[in-house]
Amino acid sequence: MLKITNLHASVDNKTILKGVNLEVKAGEVHAIMGPNGSGKSTLAAVIAGKEDYEVLKGKITFEGQDIDELSAEDRAHKGIFMSFQYPVEIPGVSVTNFMKTAINETRKAKGLKDMPASEMLKLIREKSELLEIDRKFLSRSLNEGFSGGEKKRNEIFQMAILEPKLAILDETDSGLDIDAIRIVSNGVNKLKNKNNAVIVITHYQRLLDYIVPDFVHVIYDGRIVKSGTKELAHELEEKGYDWIKEKVDA
Amino acid sequence: MDLKEKLISSFLAFENQVDVDAFVHGIRSKAIETFENKGFPTKKDEDWKYTSLTRILKKDYTVFPKQENDIEYRDIKKYLIHDIDSYKIIFIDGKYSSHLSETTHDGMDICLTSAALTKPKYRLIIENYFNKVATKDSLTSLNTAFSSEGAYIHIPKNKLVQKPIQILHFSTGNEVATMLQPRNLIVVDENSHVQVIERHQSLTNNPVLTNSVTEIFTNKRAIVDYYKVQNDNQNASLIDNTFIKQKQESICSVHTFSFGGKLTRNNLKFFQHGERINSVLKGITIVGDKQHVDHNTLVQHIEPNCESHQDYKGIFGDNAVGVFNGKVVVEKEAQKTNAFQANNNILLNDKAIINTKPQLEIFADDVKCSHGCTIGQLDENALFYLRSRGIPKKEAKALLMYAFANNVLESVKIPKIKQRINKLIANKLGVNIGFDL
Numbered sequence: 001m002l003k004i005t006n007l008h009a010s011v012d013n014k015t016i017l018k019g020v021n022l023e024v025k026a027g028e029v030h031a032i033m034g035p036n037g038s039g040k041s042t043l044a045a046v047i048a049g050k051e052d053y054e055v056l057k058g059k060i061t062f063e064g065q066d067i068d069e070l071s072a073e074d075r076a077h078k079g080i081f082m083s084f085q086y087p088v089e090i091p092g093v094s095v096t097n098f099m100k101t102a103i104n105e106t107r108k109a110k111g112l113k114d115m116p117a118s119e120m121l122k123l124i125r126e127k128s129e130l131l132e133i134d135r136k137f138l139s140r141s142l143n144e145g146f147s148g149g150e151k152k153r154n155e156i157f158q159m160a161i162l163e164p165k166l167a168i169l170d171e172t173d174s175g176l177d178i179d180a181i182r183i184v185s186n187g188v189n190k191l192k193n194k195n196n197a198v199i200v201i202t203h204y205q206r207l208l209d210y211i212v213p214d215f216v217h218v219i220y221d222g223r224i225v226k227s228g229t230k231e232l233a234h235e236l237e238e239k240g241y242d243w244i245k246e247k248v249d250a
Numbered sequence: 251m252d253l254k255e256k257l258i259s260s261f262l263a264f265e266n267q268v269d270v271d272a273f274v275h276g277i278r279s280k281a282i283e284t285f286e287n288k289g290f291p292t293k294k295d296e297d298w299k300y301t302s303l304t305r306i307l308k309k310d311y312t313v314f315p316k317q318e319n320d321i322e323y324r325d326i327k328k329y330l331i332h333d334i335d336s337y338k339i340i341f342i343d344g345k346y347s348s349h350l351s352e353t354t355h356d357g358m359d360i361c362l363t364s365a366a367l368t369k370p371k372y373r374l375i376i377e378n379y380f381n382k383v384a385t386k387d388s389l390t391s392l393n394t395a396f397s398s399e400g401a402y403i404h405i406p407k408n409k410l411v412q413k414p415i416q417i418l419h420f421s422t423g424n425e426v427a428t429m430l431q432p433r434n435l436i437v438v439d440e441n442s443h444v445q446v447i448e449r450h451q452s453l454t455n456n457p458v459l460t461n462s463v464t465e466i467f468t469n470k471r472a473i474v475d476y477y478k479v480q481n482d483n484q485n486a487s488l489i490d491n492t493f494i495k496q497k498q499e500s501i502c503s504v505h506t507f508s509f510g511g512k513l514t515r516n517n518l519k520f521f522q523h524g525e526r527i528n529s530v531l532k533g534i535t536i537v538g539d540k541q542h543v544d545h546n547t548l549v550q551h552i553e554p555n556c557e558s559h560q561d562y563k564g565i566f567g568d569n570a571v572g573v574f575n576g577k578v579v580v581e582k583e584a585q586k587t588n589a590f591q592a593n594n595n596i597l598l599n600d601k602a603i604i605n606t607k608p609q610l611e612i613f614a615d616d617v618k619c620s621h622g623c624t625i626g627q628l629d630e631n632a633l634f635y636l637r638s639r640g641i642p643k644k645e646a647k648a649l650l651m652y653a654f655a656n657n658v659l660e661s662v663k664i665p666k667i668k669q670r671i672n673k674l675i676a677n678k679l680g681v682n683i684g685f686d687l
Contacts, residue, residue, distance in 0.1 A: 071642075084638075105640050
């Protein structure tokens with residue numbers, strides 16, 4: 001589904017990714033872990049198509065197509081979704097109107113007509129129940145005054161509605177208490193099937209008790225320096241990142 | 251002959267042909283003198299520092315346009331809010347069109363300035379109100395000198411006017427260039443409530459310069475909601491002078507939606523004569539392509555316990571220029587005044603300009619006054635957030651602009667107006683967003 005080969009990328013003329021290789025197949029869950037500043041969030045932003053990130057070398061293909069030239073919205077239409085580490089507050093646009101616009105613009109890109117209002121309501125209701133989201137929440141301005149947990153839940157709610165093929169969860173667990181982690185990961189697990197894939201970016205092993213990865217990768221200094229199975233996450237939790245740093249720096 | 255000379259020399263002929271009594275004649279003669287002495291404002295005037303009329307005044311305007319036209323309802327329907335029941339006072343090239351209008355004398359007068367200025371039964375109102383709150387600056391005086399036609403609205407006390415009143419001034423472009431000077435007078439007596447929608451619209455691309463004056467008197471506990479829809483074409487310029495005198499416990503709101511026109515100048519002045527008055531001034535400006543919109547506001551707080559709320563949002567693209575000059579005066583007696591003013595702007599590129607200048611003059615010592623202005627760009631992170639959910643760049647930008655202007659629309663009380671403004675904004679931004687904010 002997603003294939004990243006020798007990816008080098010920079011932001012503000014600073015090279016952050018220095019040769020990342022990663023392949024994600026349908027039905028898989030990958031975790032990307034690593035110390036602060038290692039390039040985790042940059043990798044997510046580059047896959048999602050943020051404009052101020054520049055690909056210097058290497059290639060990203062999604063379902064066999066090179067996506068480097070595609071805009072963020074085109075990538076979204078193809079089924080790539082990123083849950084933001086810091087979801088942006090947008091006063092004046094309600095959650096419902098935002099989702100309606102996102103759904104219908106995606107449909108438009110696929111040559112489909114707007115979703116009928118009744119179907120839309122049903123979909124929104126169904127998915128808000130999945131994420132245990134209160135009805136009143138839906139008419140509030142997007143992320144404005146939301147708690148950390150509400151913001152993240154709202155991200156997964158959007159994922160549930162848009163049903164992406166590839167979901168990248170960028171530090172979805174940061175700032176969440178244990179109940180919120182449970183709700184969010186429960187949502188992700190229910191959405192998971194053999195046709196889609198998830199990349200979980202996290203600093204801690206905690207989230208991976210709930211969303212169990214098939215593969216764990218450690219990123220350091222812009223490269224994936226170690227890959228393994230979920231046991232690697234436990235090892236990192238116990239020993240920290242220093243032993244990896246030492247190994248690489250040596 | 252320049253426009254000033256042309257206007258002054260036309261005045262005599264005009265005064266001879268119009269049948270008015272000595273009272274109105276006296277006001278007019280004095281007004282043309284004021285205009286002759288002051289002339290058109292220039293950039294040397296502090297109030298006109300950022301807006302130049304020079305280019306616009308160079309055109310050879312016809313001051314008394316031909317009065318024949320064959321405008322039908324279908325030609326103007328789209329400029330009306332046609333899907334609501336309303337009174338309509340419609341002028342074509344400055345002349346009242348009876349077959350397009352819907353006026354009334356049933357328990358109130360919703361009719362014409364020309365009738366009010368000449369018929370004895372209106373005389374008392376005219377003597378009490380005509381030209382009483384309009385300031386004596388040069389452009390207002392010019393309008394006063396030539397005032398003969400416009401909307402005249404008198405709502406007697408304890409009357410809730412069920413239907414909004416639409417005042418529309420059309421120009422046909424029958425002349426190569428036309429100057430219009432409509433004069434509206436609106437008197438709302440105690441406990442009454444009225445809603446007014448005003449629009450100036452040219453039907454062709456021939457240049458038009460409108461110098462409009464509206465006087466509004468909001469008597470005790472009266473409520474006036476006034477909406478100005480400014481979406482004229484690229485060769486039409488408008489100088490709108492609106493003066494409001496409020497009595498105690500009255501509420502008057504003016505919403506100004508400026509999307510079109512070449513040059514638009516809004517002089518909006520509120521004078522509060524009484525306690526517990528509320529004045530509301532709101533505006534959304536979205537312009538591009540060499541358009542120029544200037545909001546010049548004044549709220550004078552004279553007595554205690556009054557409020558004023560100003561909230562102007564501006565979005566400027568291409569080579570557009572915006573000006574906001576908002577002045578709040580709190581007189582010595584006006585203790586416990588609560589005055590709020592905000593002017594927020596988004597510049598879409600490097601060439602667009604906004605000049606914003608809030609002014610507070612406070613002579614009382616127990617007041618709550620705040621003002622603030624911001625100038626910014628669209629938030630890149632917000633844009634990426636929306637795009638990452640599949641909303642294309644253009645629509646995402648539009649959505650952010652909608653969101654930015656949205657709170658100004660919240661206080662619009664007529665849903666159909668809100669809908670229309672939403673549509674005009676979408677058209678202006680070139681998008682079709684499938685919901686109303």
